[in-house]
Amino acid sequence: MADYLSSAWGAPVSRRVTFSKTLPYHPSTVFSAAADIPAYSSFLSLVQSSAVISKDSHGLPKAAKLNVGYPRFGIEEEWPCRVTCDKTAGSVKIVKGGGNPEANEGVLEEWMILWKIQPSPGTAAGNGAIKTAEVEFTVEVKFRSNFYDQAFALLPNIAERVLARFENRVMEVDQAERKKRVAMLKEKAKLAAAQREKAKEEAAKKESAKQSQPSAKALPKKLEVRTKSNGAAGPALPSSKKASV
Numbered sequence: 001m002a003d004y005l006s007s008a009w010g011a012p013v014s015r016r017v018t019f020s021k022t023l024p025y026h027p028s029t030v031f032s033a034a035a036d037i038p039a040y041s042s043f044l045s046l047v048q049s050s051a052v053i054s055k056d057s058h059g060l061p062k063a064a065k066l067n068v069g070y071p072r073f074g075i076e077e078e079w080p081c082r083v084t085c086d087k088t089a090g091s092v093k094i095v096k097g098g099g100n101p102e103a104n105e106g107v108l109e110e111w112m113i114l115w116k117i118q119p120s121p122g123t124a125a126g127n128g129a130i131k132t133a134e135v136e137f138t139v140e141v142k143f144r145s146n147f148y149d150q151a152f153a154l155l156p157n158i159a160e161r162v163l164a165r166f167e168n169r170v171m172e173v174d175q176a177e178r179k180k181r182v183a184m185l186k187e188k189a190k191l192a193a194a195q196r197e198k199a200k201e202e203a204a205k206k207e208s209a210k211q212s213q214p215s216a217k218a219l220p221k222k223l224e225v226r227t228k229s230n231g232a233a234g235p236a237l238p239s240s241k242k243a244s245v
Helices: 027-034 036-043 146-153 158-212 221-232
Strands: 017-022 047-055 061-070 075-086 091-096 108-119 135-141
Touching: 017 158, 027 108, 027 135, 027 158, 036 047, 036 061, 036 158, 047 075, 061 091, 135 146, 135 158
Parallel strands: none
Antiparallel strands: 017 135, 047 061, 061 075, 075 091, 091 108, 108 135
16 A cells, blocks of 8 residues: 655655565564675665664664665765664664764655564464564655656556565575574584483593493402301310320
8 A cells, every 4th residue: 555645746745655465484583684784685675785783782774885886877875874673573663864963964854664573364373374464665765856756656566576575585584594493403403312322432531441340249269258157257266185094
């Protein structure tokens, strides 16, 4: 659904476009794709390249730079952006400038994109259903020039096309996460096997050491008898003489 907030040929005003779609992936996977700023050029229109400048305490993007190009008009710009990622709420918001004076120039006066990612109804954890995500993508722009403003207005289904390409990116992230989980499980199994083998070796060493120690039952019979007799006999007493009649 598109909501264009502008007059036909008046002064440029904010334009807002929103589109929603259900994706057959876990919400956390979709969030990871939305927060992967360096990959934006693969699905976000006009973005040629992007990089994370700083991260928050959770390791999520906090500031970024986007290189934006308009090939039809021969324009290329670099924007500093403020990024707000909330994994609990399932949202990623990117705003051009964010108080940075470097972003005051350029074709666009305002630029904002917002991702909202929520579990689909009936797919909560624990009910056995396949987890899917409801994704809402919003882009809001305001051009400085009426010419560019009207050119943007003529772009068909921009949010829908972005989400279609974004789904391909989510699939790539999902495949990478699956490979990572498989590799971790293999490494865990390998470690467990090594620990079991080590435990077997230690048990075998203990058993071998135990068997090498002689026990009382293993002593020779003559030595055993001699030991017992030496230990039981006391000093010999003189025999008494019989009295004579």
